[in-house]
Amino acid sequence: MGEQKRLFFGLELPDECKQQIIQWRAQTFPADAGRPVGADSLHLTLAYLGEVSAAKQQALMQLAGRIRQPPFTLTLDDAGHWPRSGVVWLGPRQAARGLLQLAELLRSQAARSGCFQSAQPFHPHVTLLRNALTPLSLPPRNFHWSLPVGRFVLFQSHFARGRTRYQEIAGWTLR
Structure with a gap:
């Protein structure tokens, strides 16, 4: 049995947008509100x-x-806090x-390939903070990022030295 990799399909945010979100987060939430996710x-x-095994990874990439x-x-024009x-x-x-269509296609292909998919409905989001304080006041909805999406990515998740890092394995253009 070969080495398994922790994988997910996702959307990469443009670097400029990441920096804007990080600046907005720093101005919006107190420093002790939670553990910030790096840009x-x-x-x-x-x-x-x-x-996922190497064989399953190849099959998922073909699909x-x-x-x-x-x-x-x-x-991105909404914010929320999941206290649990x-x-x-x-x-x-x-x-x-x-x-929603792209997520549904990828989730259904993953399920048919034997990757467990949560029964929870898909809730598209970008995680800003982990281990957030409860209660936490959310900002007024006076923010807005609009990003063209022309590709999606297969990421590998690595955990080392107390941090999770994501590495792009492959990407596909939407057409």
């Missing part, structure tokens, strides 16, 4: 795959390569149809 780790997960879907726009998980997030008030 290099900001992303939106489309389908979590879990621990992903068959997806034909036009690009769409991701809007301690996560503070940014996301869309209303997700674009293309985003």
Whole structure:
């Protein structure tokens, strides 16, 4: 049995957007509000795959390569706090149809390939803080990022020295 990798499909945010979000977070939340997610780790997960063998990774990559879907726009104009998980997030008030379709395609392909998929509905979000304080006051909705999405990525999650890092394994263009 070969080495397993922890993988997920997701959307990479442009570097400029990541920096704007980090600055906004620093101005919006107190320093002790929670553990901030680093700029290099900001992303939106489309389908979590879990621990995957090399053979399953190849099969999932082939399936992903068959997806034909036009690009769409991701809007980040909402924020929330999930007290049970301690996560503070940014996301869309209303997700674009293309985003929901892409996530559904990837999640269903993952499930058919034997990757457990949560029964929870897909809630597109970018994690800003972990281990957030409860209660935590959320900012007024006076923020808005609108990002063109023209590709999605297969990421590997690495945990080392107390931090999780994400590495792009492959990417596909939406067309």
